[in-house]
Amino acid sequence: MFTPFDENQPQTYNENDTRGKLVVAEERESGRVSQEVFLAYFNAVGGWTTVLTIMAIQCLWQGLQVASDLWLSAWTSTGATLTTDEFQAHAQLNISVYSALAIGSSVMVVIRVLAVSSAGICASKKMFDDMTKALLGAHMQFFDTNPVGRILNRFSGDVSTVDSRLPNNFGTFLSNLFVLVFAFGTTIFVIKALGLVLLPLLWVYYQIGSIYVQPARELERLYKITSSPLIAHISESIDGTVVVRSFGDQQIRRFERRLQSKVNQNMQALIGLEVAMLWFSFRIQLISAFMLLATTMSLVYMRSYLSAGLVGLVFQYALQITGQLELTVQMWTMLETAMVAPERVAEYTNVTQEAPRVVSGVVPGSWPHNGAIKFDNVSFRYKPNDPLVLKEVSFEVKSGEKIGIVGRTGAGKSSLTMALFRINEIASGAVEIAGVNAATVGVKTLRESMAIIPQNPILFKGTLRAYLDPFDAYTDAQLWEALEKVKMTGRVSQEEKKLESTIEENGENYSVGERQMLCMARALLRNCRIVVMDEATAAIDHETDQNLQSVIRTEFASSTVLTIAHRLDTVLDADRIMVFDQGRLAQCDAPAKLIAQGSGIFFDLCQEGGYLDKILATATQA
Known part of the structure; x- marks a missing residue:
């Protein structure tokens, strides 16, 4: 969503203001070519x-x-x-x-x-x-x-x-x-x-x-x-x-x-x-x-x-x-x-490379055998001289737990995902997955062990089959089964070429909700022990959101699910809620227990969103 420009309001944009600038100036050599x-x-x-x-x-x-x-x-x-x-x-x-x-x-x-x-x-x-x-x-x-x-x-x-x-x-x-x-x-x-x-x-x-x-x-x-x-x-x-x-x-x-x-x-x-x-x-x-x-x-x-x-x-x-x-x-x-x-x-x-993609002998091919996650005093920043966006964060997630991650904008929710997937290396501390230090595992091995459903899924131009199964590891029956679970068989069946139908650039021939479901189908095929949903329901309608939540509850019942929530109603049935504030883990407990405290960041967020009655009703039924 955006707010149209009001000509009666003063313009706050300053083209010469470079504070917080992320993009650096392009380097230019001088003198003779070396x-x-x-x-x-x-x-x-x-x-x-x-x-x-x-x-x-x-x-x-x-x-x-x-x-x-x-x-x-x-x-x-x-x-x-x-x-x-x-x-x-x-x-x-x-x-x-x-x-x-x-x-x-x-x-x-x-x-x-x-x-x-x-x-x-x-x-x-x-x-x-x-x-x-x-x-x-x-x-x-x-x-x-x-x-x-x-x-x-x-x-x-x-x-x-x-x-x-x-x-x-x-x-x-x-x-x-x-x-x-x-x-x-x-x-x-x-x-x-x-x-x-x-x-x-x-x-x-x-x-x-x-x-x-x-x-x-x-x-x-x-x-x-x-x-x-x-x-x-x-x-x-x-x-x-x-x-x-x-x-x-x-x-x-x-x-x-x-x-x-x-x-x-x-x-x-x-x-x-x-x-x-x-x-x-x-x-x-x-x-x-x-x-x-x-x-x-x-x-x-x-x-x-x-x-x-x-x-x-x-x-x-x-x-x-x-x-x-x-x-x-x-x-x-x-x-x-x-x-x-x-x-x-x-x-x-000659640009700086990531850590090795594969490190042999560190973990077996079946790793991880469970979805346990441990953050031990983790601090994280995006660039060497930037301020920390995660500050000494520590927690443990048991295998199969459903965790909701909430907080106001800039609290550090998405940064947690960056640290987990080693998109950037952590500044200090350690991240363990299934008892193994993630820093010792190749980045390809680490990222393949988890599935992520982002807010805006990226669909490359090609066939639907190539998107769902880029390495030809699954049969047609398995692909259709995954599409059935996310209620996309009807949509795909309408296409003349079915699984061989074309995905346009950036998936323009699919709605945002349909892209989310295709991304979910791909995650189902991989059957990962850890699934991360990074505000995946922020830009979809209520019906699609309900379908998505139903798939998570049934198909990922044995997997560890981390849900970064934009709408609190998507995580109210989570086992625990992690509340982040200014890069620190401020609260971590069951939703009902956090509400029972009568104050705190989560209580304020629920009160602002009108979710208190729903949580109390859920707790009463339990």
Whole structure:
């Protein structure tokens, strides 16, 4: 529920207020991309074997290209010294050799493209898999402090760069570099004095490239970082459209202003990157023009010593050098800026991991054999420097007990679940399940031993069968039996494909109550010794609530059930009630005994909700 915005009331929201802020600012590297990132990408493409193979292909390709040009130059030069008959007599040989060299060069181009593409795909797949694996095992604090838009940006923008842009830049850079080296070498070989001009110009090229690459790299990083909050804002606005509209035009305009601000920040970085590229291109073209002028003057000066074929060849390569120098520096800059993507992917690959998922030898496969729970002086916080949300909590729950957990908002009810499932590690104390310290058990083993029915069940897109039985551990009869117990057979039978029917994104084709029942059916299939209901009935109608309570009483009769209550009537028949207040266990006893005290937090809550008469009537009947 929400309260629509009243324009007559003062606005209490302050966009600049950062107190209690959970999401942290995205980290941004500075300076050159570290050698570790280059080394990681180098290993991802296949290491020395792949890189040396690609370079050998590049050398062979460019060698064949230069050889064909030299052969053509020599062939055309013989026209001035041979008679027509002699020239025609050698034509077949010249054509055959030139064709073979040209075809060989073309074949090597195809092989080069395939080799670079294959290496890029290999690197992309490995880096994507490593990042996905790391995030699936990441500590929950990571997801609390990093919004979904930021994570999506890594999996979309950065992975897209690693998929396509980076291999393309890498292949183009190598291609331009080898063309430049062979063209430069051929030109210097023909006109050695030209090296006195070209070599200093190479140094000037290098200096300009060094000046350009630094701001270009930082602007690329800034562009990617400003993309994350933009994506997050759009995603959150779409999800909360109904709520935003309900609060009136003022809130809509506020969201529009925030969107415009984030778009402007993102575009500032992009425009800055384009301006830097224009600055670089203008200066490089000026130097290229000077280099071409020096080459032309050298050819004119040595025209009496060179054949027409060699003059044409050198002039062609001089044109290549001027163009390739600019392209090579540009591609190196683009390559280094593109390396920001694997740098950001590597950052998520190295996130802090949860405790080991499975620890062998600690508990048997049938653990837990009962549903006993013990909290021994447990303190809990969400982040290392945050205040404690559970403070020295101690209690014991016998196997099969039905416990209601109540308290006002922020009392620590849901934090108890977080500590029990080791979503975050406890600050001090110990949690025991069936006599075993939960901290010694792998988190996967621990969480599989319990079932939880949250207030808002998450249903992934897929089939109903895949949701109920993701590991194909149960028969169709068992699935239908579980659906029958939660009174969902009628709803599922209406679907054309029954168990193979499709669940839409977030379970949109099911109501909240139906999602609760499907979640309950899944818990029934697992037959867990411990079941936690985290305010599971807060958002469902009375009829669904009654069905849910009936299933709990009958199907989980032998299981330990912890019910975090939003409505007190759902826990009035519990064996005991735990009352939390400001992170401490304030009261713990049977409902009737707590009411009999005539005061206390639970008494006040029942009095406010009008439940006193019902509890007293239940106690009288007992």
